[in-house]
Amino acid sequence: MTQRHFAGAAAAFAVLLTLILPAAGFENTGVPDPDPAWRDAGSLDDLAAVLDDWLDANSDYPRNPAPLAIEIADPITIAMNPSVASSFGTRTRGLYDHEAGRIYLIAPWSRKDALDVSVLLHELVHHRQVARHWYCPAAQEPDAYTLQQAWLAERGLEADIDRVTIVLAAGCTPRDIHPD
Template sequence: MLLTQRATVAVAAQLLIAYSSIAGAEPSSIQAGLIEELHYWIDTTTVLPAADTSATIVFVDAQDLAEPSEMASMIGSTPRGLYDPDTGTISLVRPWSAENPQDVAVLLHELVHHRQGGKHFYCEAAKEHAAYHVQKNWLAEREITLDVNWIAIVLASSCAVRDTHP
């Protein structure tokens, strides 16, 4: 009996360690090589100018994402990233992994927003349409489809006055 309990505890400990490394998959910082690769891709596929400064990248839990409104990068109906133009901060939602192309595409999307800073837009939401297209094209090169609601993106990025009722 004691031997069985020890074996169970040992297996449970190994599973906990394995799960912990998967659950906390995001690095404490993203490798500079990945950021350079994404900026190079943006340089060769868009006309966006380089940003004057580097973006700060932080990892957050979904519930801690600052105002995950229509400005948050979405995959399906899940917010995955947000760019704060006032601080130049990209927030990526945990879990995040450089091995996951969808996660990397969200980082790319937010880097596009960082580079849009010097360009005029009628409203902040207008930046979304272009960023989603860049994200879609990057994923398409990897034969992956971007799972977003394009109608919602077009409506959100139109800068039109919303029809509101009391």
């Protein structure tokens, strides 16, 4: 085999690996997925069931028996929804409306993308957290982000999370503390 043929074969093999590894339970990191069942979920409800099983094994939050609806929504619809609009920001990928028992996943969102799936897991944590008392909604975030990051870490991935902002917001202190 000539060097040119070898280089072509190596390039073809690399392309083949990028197609085969994700289907075999590997992300682009090359780390094997310890539980690739989420990839085979046929619906959002099936995917939520797989993630709930993971949360059962990896968190102290019990399942919430209340009904849960999950929908993929466009950002404009979410921004106009008064029950969740105050929580919606430019980087928001998902929201949990505890009054409606509904998770909104912000489009574009794909159940085949581990980072997007981790957003659903994060919101499922919030669905489980409603049974506890919280001084403010932001106090729930550190646990949800920690579990989200743990799920991603098992797959060799990491979310872009600003821990300092999360911890400060979780303190539930007023944002404007200047005296009059």
